[in-house]
Amino acid sequence: MIEFDFVTGNQFKIDEANSALAQYGIQVRKRDDIEKIEIQSTDLETIASAALALVVQKVKGKVVVEDSGLFVHALNGFPGPYSSFVFDTLGIDSILKLLDGAKTRKAEFRSSVAYGEEGKLVAVFSSVTEGNIVTQPRGSNGFGFDPIFAPIWTQKTFAEMEMKEKSVYSHRSKAFSKLALWYLNEGSKKAKIKS
Amino acid sequence: MIEFDFVTGNQFKIDEANSALAQYGIQVRKRDDIEKIEIQSTDLETIASAALALVVQKVKGKVVVEDSGLFVHALNGFPGPYSSFVFDTLGIDSILKLLDGAKTRKAEFRSSVAYGEEGKLVAVFSSVTEGNIVTQPRGSNGFGFDPIFAPIWTQKTFAEMEMKEKSVYSHRSKAFSKLALWYLNEGSKKAKIKS
Numbered sequence: 001m002i003e004f005d006f007v008t009g010n011q012f013k014i015d016e017a018n019s020a021l022a023q024y025g026i027q028v029r030k031r032d033d034i035e036k037i038e039i040q041s042t043d044l045e046t047i048a049s050a051a052l053a054l055v056v057q058k059v060k061g062k063v064v065v066e067d068s069g070l071f072v073h074a075l076n077g078f079p080g081p082y083s084s085f086v087f088d089t090l091g092i093d094s095i096l097k098l099l100d101g102a103k104t105r106k107a108e109f110r111s112s113v114a115y116g117e118e119g120k121l122v123a124v125f126s127s128v129t130e131g132n133i134v135t136q137p138r139g140s141n142g143f144g145f146d147p148i149f150a151p152i153w154t155q156k157t158f159a160e161m162e163m164k165e166k167s168v169y170s171h172r173s174k175a176f177s178k179l180a181l182w183y184l185n186e187g188s189k190k191a192k193i194k195s
Numbered sequence: 196m197i198e199f200d201f202v203t204g205n206q207f208k209i210d211e212a213n214s215a216l217a218q219y220g221i222q223v224r225k226r227d228d229i230e231k232i233e234i235q236s237t238d239l240e241t242i243a244s245a246a247l248a249l250v251v252q253k254v255k256g257k258v259v260v261e262d263s264g265l266f267v268h269a270l271n272g273f274p275g276p277y278s279s280f281v282f283d284t285l286g287i288d289s290i291l292k293l294l295d296g297a298k299t300r301k302a303e304f305r306s307s308v309a310y311g312e313e314g315k316l317v318a319v320f321s322s323v324t325e326g327n328i329v330t331q332p333r334g335s336n337g338f339g340f341d342p343i344f345a346p347i348w349t350q351k352t353f354a355e356m357e358m359k360e361k362s363v364y365s366h367r368s369k370a371f372s373k374l375a376l377w378y379l380n381e382g383s384k385k386a387k388i389k390s
Contacts, residue, residue: 037245038235042280050232078284082277085237089273094293098285 002026005063007036007055012143019163020173024180034058044112045124052114053121068111070145074102087144092137105133111171113179127174197221200258202231202250207338214358215368219375229253239307240319247309248316263306265340269297282339287332300328306366308374322369
């Protein structure tokens with residue numbers, strides 16, 4: 001089994017990454033003992049890359065960080081990169097309140113996964129899941145704004161899905177799958193040549 | 196006249212700093228040619244210190260950066276350090292919408308000014324101005340959330356004040372005044388001893 005360190009304090013992210021990576025023979029190991037510095041930016045790839053560039057200097061072996069956010073169209077991309085702060089301060093209902101009377105409830109969850117090894121950022125993988133903000137929170141799985149986001153093609157919110165089902169739709173799962181496919185085709189060759 | 200470089204793209208901040216500093220024989224010079232990296236944190240001193248630590252390596256002489264934010268009590272400190280992003284995405288009216296029905300309209304503007312020289316962070320000065328979120332935006336001076344914030348002791352919003360009046364109340368002016376008093380008493384001695 002190939003193993004990457006994943007610098008995060010969020011167990012949901014660990015579980016979701018492992019759910020997505022299992023079929024590729026890869027798993028992540030939670031590293032919540034390393035400080036992760038996130039910069040302010042509206043671009044998740046920039047945030048993930050900058051965070052990775054710092055943590056990769058403190059970790060031996062292969063390491064990933066992930067940054068994600070909910071971008072609501074009628075709110076010009078709010079809460080975006082600050083979804084965690086907004087969840088902590090305003091909570092879920094605030095998004096519904098702000099969307100009251102909006103012309104569209106379209107939104108997207110975005111995820112960027114940065115991968116590095118040997119002290120350097122190597123690659124960044126991003127994915128987007130489009131969907132809608134529902135009118136009332138539903139479900140108790142997942143975390144953050146999962147109870148108010150339903151991907152297109154389904155009526156279920158992320159919080160109403162079991163991990164396996166969420167993996168089909170999720171921005172994070174898709175970004176980690178991109179990482180896995182790249183790693184098995186390009187990244188591991190690179191690693192083998194080096195070793 | 197003593198001169199500090201002030202790394203910001205915001206002319207209002209330059210004008211306000213100079214309004215506060217003039218009486219101390221100090222002025223700031225706008226430096227919008229240097230990238231300022233802001234980290235994500237709920238603590239403005241942490242953000243200003245980290246930003247200063249990077250820019251001070253790119254500037255000869257004395258340099259300052261400032262970070263500020265509006266912390267609304269009933270919103271658990273939202274929008275706080277992300278006031279600029281929230282202003283750009285949601286606008287002023289969103290704060291009024293979120294506060295609709297709240298038990299208190301108390302809020303505070305916070306400012307942290309970090310000062311450095313010779314490649315190093317030297318000191319950080321912070322100030323807070325308490326006030327209330329008014330029910331309708333008023334005035335056209337200033338920037339950001341100035342039209343909805345009235346300091347205690349006055350009914351006027353920041354946006355209804357001329358610069359001289361705003362200087363009396365403003366979080367930013369008070370933080371820059373602290374910097375000036377420190378500099379004239381301690382900082383310049385230090386600089387003289389060094390030179």
